[in-house]
Amino acid sequence: MLPILEINATEKTVFGHDGCNSFRGGIKFKPETIVFMPLASTLMACINNQEIGHKIGQVLKGEVQYKFEDKHLALYKQNKKVMVLQKVD
Numbered sequence: 001m002l003p004i005l006e007i008n009a010t011e012k013t014v015f016g017h018d019g020c021n022s023f024r025g026g027i028k029f030k031p032e033t034i035v036f037m038p039l040a041s042t043l044m045a046c047i048n049n050q051e052i053g054h055k056i057g058q059v060l061k062g063e064v065q066y067k068f069e070d071k072h073l074a075l076y077k078q079n080k081k082v083m084v085l086q087k088v089d
Contacts, residue, residue, distance in 0.1 A: 003056060005085060007034070014039070014060070018053040020046030023060075032067070034075075036060045059083045 005016040007027065014036065015024045025039035039060060046053065065076040075083040 003052065005056075005060075016056070016060075018049065018056045020044050020049040020053055023057075030063070033063050033065050035063050056083075 001017060001019055003017060003019050005014065007014050009029070012027050012029075013024065014027050016022070021042045021044050023039045023041040026037040028035040028037070039057070041057075059075060059077065059082045063077075064082075065079075067074050067076070069084075071087065073085040073087075074081055075085070
């Protein structure tokens, strides 16, 4: 399964799957910033997916700056692009 991330701005929630574990939590918005509250996650043992799960968890921790770039949502931490999301629906 490919990683997915769903941001519901109206309900101020986030839901996703890192390819092994599901996660969900709350978010807040500041100008050009999303603040991720602590996420709840399943704890499946996924030997082949530990690295990507860890990276996604690090990105979705605390404040993340965002920009819309060419029909994609880019997430930044400390002015470094750390994730690019593609709209699928």
